[in-house]
Amino acid sequence: MSTAHAHGGHHHPFHAHHFETLPQQEASARMGMWLFLGQELLFFSAVFVAFFVFQYMYPEGFLEAHRTLSIPLGTLNTLVLLTSSLTMALAVRNAQLGDNKGVVKQLGFTIALATVFMIVKYFEYSGKIEKGQLPGQWYTYEGLPEGASIFFTMYFVMTGLHGLHIVIGIGVLAWILIRATKNQFSAEYYAPVENVGLYWHLVDLIWIFLFPFLYLIE
Amino acid sequence: MSADSNHNQGHGEHHVMPLSTYFAVFGALLVLTGITVLVSFLKLGLLVAVVIASIKAALVVGYFMHLKYDDRFYSVILLSSLFAIFCFFLFVFLDFTSRGMVVPEEETNFLRNERAMIERLEQEEAAAAAAAEEEEEEEAEEDTGG
Numbered sequence: 550m551s552t553a554h555a556h557g558g559h560h561h562p563f564h565a566h567h568f569e570t571l572p573q574q575e576a577s578a579r580m581g582m583w584l585f586l587g588q589e590l591l592f593f594s595a596v597f598v599a600f601f602v603f604q605y606m607y608p609e610g611f612l613e614a615h616r617t618l619s620i621p622l623g624t625l626n627t628l629v630l631l632t633s634s635l636t637m638a639l640a641v642r643n644a645q646l647g648d649n650k651g652v653v654k655q656l657g658f659t660i661a662l663a664t665v666f667m668i669v670k671y672f673e674y675s676g677k678i679e680k681g682q683l684p685g686q687w688y689t690y691e692g693l694p695e696g697a698s699i700f701f702t703m704y705f706v707m708t709g710l711h712g713l714h715i716v717i718g719i720g721v722l723a724w725i726l727i728r729a730t731k732n733q734f735s736a737e738y739y740a741p742v743e744n745v746g747l748y749w750h751l752v753d754l755i756w757i758f759l760f761p762f763l764y765l766i767e
Numbered sequence: 768m769s770a771d772s773n774h775n776q777g778h779g780e781h782h783v784m785p786l787s788t789y790f791a792v793f794g795a796l797l798v799l800t801g802i803t804v805l806v807s808f809l810k811l812g813l814l815v816a817v818v819i820a821s822i823k824a825a826l827v828v829g830y831f832m833h834l835k836y837d838d839r840f841y842s843v844i845l846l847s848s849l850f851a852i853f854c855f856f857l858f859v860f861l862d863f864t865s866r867g868m869v870v871p872e873e874e875t876n877f878l879r880n881e882r883a884m885i886e887r888l889e890q891e892e893a894a895a896a897a898a899a900e901e902e903e904e905e906e907a908e909e910d911t912g913g
Contacts, residue, residue: 587848
């Protein structure tokens, strides 16, 4: 395109001038993404550790409070998120094959499923807000042992941070969906789809651990 | 385009998996989710749930995130992050489970029992106060009635 570049001949429009080759650019982008994901795991591990420490301190409160969560709704959201991971993976596959229409379709499914996830979360949250099962000083629910309020604090912190990642995910998914409608991806250049996919799978991974720890384990 | 082939990230860069792999992994994830929910009703505890979640995570990372076919360098990044998390959990866990041996006053069970006791006393006090109030009300009603 318009960029002056040492190499002559064919030049990909999304090949930035400070990278030797397009594959080098893609590998750098993926390395950056994996470093970011490694950091995300460390970040989430802190709230998991906090959760286990409080659970150790207040076993009865955590047990009774966890029993108030809806396993059907949690399972539904798990299935929704796993399915969205499949459609995301298929979107990346379509991008690898240079099928931009397929990318748009699968990303559409992924965004729709992410929205379903947030709608289910909305119903779960509003139920808890009505009952006063809120963090810290806003906790007004009665009839659970000591420590239950800390359980709900951790519940809102963990699912809230995860939900924030879903919302940001919907934003970046929409961004690459728009790029795919402009036919910008090809077998040669699909790093943005791949990296947004990696991010989306990480959000799914976090939920794979959040779900049993919050909803299932007695 | 002379440097092209040299800079390619080995065997993994453009590996396209067959569709059947995606659906097989998805099926396995659904089955494992079903198992972990059913098992939770049997109350088998932490270990089973963690093992199932780890298998699910490995499937997502290996296939959906392509780590199985990608350059090993990305696996190293992930594993170093997991190692740091392992250390984090290990030392916090060691601290919490052994603190009572060193400083008995900081034993978390102790703290918990103490707080539970304070709460019970407060509840008893409140109940006593409520009972006293009720008695007063009854007396007042008797007064107005008589």
